[in-house]
Amino acid sequence: MxxxxxxxxxxxxxxxxxxxxxxxxxxxxxxxxxxxAPTCGNCGCRVIGHGIEAGMDVFCCAHCAGVAGHADARDHLTV
Known part of the structure; x- marks a missing residue:
């Protein structure tokens, strides 16, 4: 064990x-x-999916990246 x-x-x-x-x-x-698992640079939740990298930080979503000053961050879009 x-x-x-x-x-x-x-x-x-x-x-x-x-x-x-x-x-x-x-x-x-x-x-x-x-x-x-890394924690979101804005809300602190654990990022267990792909997340978003912006600058030197990891975020759980584009919204959190935007709140942290990365206005150009986008979630994955499907066509």
Whole structure:
């Protein structure tokens, strides 16, 4: 069994995530998201999708990027 680095739970089905040269061990996707997902530069929510990068920040949507001063940011548009 392995121990989750976020909650400390020892779990038979723990998994590893290899990211930026480091190995992380988690017992759930929830813990992995809390540890590894970036937070929106405006509202602070965890960005678990593609998000929007503007300047040096990550945002959950174009609205949040716009509030932070990136007026040209756009969400993905379909044709």
């Amino acid at each position: 392995a121990t989750c680095e976020v909650c400390g739970n020892e779990y038979l089905r723990a998994f590893e995530v290899h990211m930026a040269g480091r190995v992380h061990t988690f017992d759930s996707f929830e813990c992995a998201i809390q540890k590894l």
